[in-house]
Amino acid sequence: MxxxxxxxxxxxxxxxxxxxxxxxxxxxxxxxxxxxxxxxxxxxxxxxxxxxxxxxxxxxxxxxxxxxxxxxxxxxxxxxxxxxxxxxxxxxxxxxxxxxxxxxxxxxxxxxxxxxxxxxxxxxxKPVGFKLTDSVFYVPVTIDPAYATKVLATATWTNPDSLNYVLLFKNTDSDPFNIITVRSNNKPSFQVNTEGAAIYNMTQSSFNYYGHYQVILLRxxxxxxxxxxxxxxxxxxxxxxxxxxxxxxxxxxxxxxxxxxxxxxxxxx
Known part of the structure; x- marks a missing residue:
């Protein structure tokens, strides 16, 4: 780590x-x-x-x-x-x-x-049971609005008491390539307040940039x-x-x- x-x-x-x-x-x-x-x-x-x-x-x-x-x-x-x-x-x-x-x-x-x-x-x-469904997230070739909310991958962890967790997605590439030009003004790295949940669903619009990420779960x-x-x-x-x-x-x-x-x-x- x-x-x-x-x-x-x-x-x-x-x-x-x-x-x-x-x-x-x-x-x-x-x-x-x-x-x-x-x-x-x-x-x-x-x-x-x-x-x-x-x-x-x-x-x-x-x-x-x-x-x-x-x-x-x-x-x-x-x-x-x-x-x-x-x-x-x-x-x-x-x-x-x-x-x-x-x-x-x-x-x-x-x-x-x-x-x-x-x-x-x-x-x-310390966070317990942190998992990703896969170590690779595949972005569809065509971004289809009809499937905007379709879950393509998930991050999960143990949180029976609905405690505070934040997910940081830190892009580690020196020159990340944006997925769609219209999103290019957004930053490659971002954080998510999980609102006391024990799961975060990733969809086709979750990421603005391709590349390698550290996914950091913070308690x-x-x-x-x-x-x-x-x-x-x-x-x-x-x-x-x-x-x-x-x-x-x-x-x-x-x-x-x-x-x-x-x-x-x-x-x-």
Missing amino acids: EIKTYFRYIIILASGFLMLASCKKNSVGLDYINKPVVEAFLVPGQPLSVKVYTQKDLADTAVYGAALTGLNLSVSDGSKSVQLTESASGVYTNADLAFITSGKSYTLQFTYDNVVVSASTTMPG VNDEYINLLKSNSRGSSQNLTNPPTNVNNGLGIFTAMQSDTLALRVTLKQ
Whole structure:
């Protein structure tokens, strides 16, 4: 499992739906505007990393606001607390790979502008029983609208309690070829909120590009799903206060676990 690869992709996705969360809005008060934005995704076996930055104006096209430097961040698992080191401007890390493990809850804390900022999350269990019906997905030669909903392949996993899972389809080709020109503006990689299901059906229109994919099943927490749903509804013309699990701040502090399978999307001969 290429944990580092999918973890980088999660950060890219999250940056997209955190952009609106980090924008200043004229209709809110000063206290809201001054809140720091936190971004952290805890994954077992990965170094602990927390990014902290300021909000930015809507007209600012940068992904992030200015980095917040010189902070003293700590993270506790209830029995042990570690201090984070600023490894880059606004990026605070701890290299102890054994600190982030399954079955524990974690609390982040630091002081900004004389106010204590905190957030908590619990490491969910690892996905179980993740399967694809085939390692190859065959796209029909002709896309027929009459069969738009016909299931051509499925991804399944164990989820008797309807817990939160997200599927990431990460295209790993350096220059992926689009299936239909009209879809070419869509990105090769995408994610799906499975809405508590234990199955995802793939149809002839599921993919916009041919190529090799990592299919990554993520077990996530409510804070991730809430932000994902908020991103699908929000726009720069219709801003609302974004969901956050950061007290006296904005953004997200969350944990996740995954399983990964390989899939090739190709033309049916």
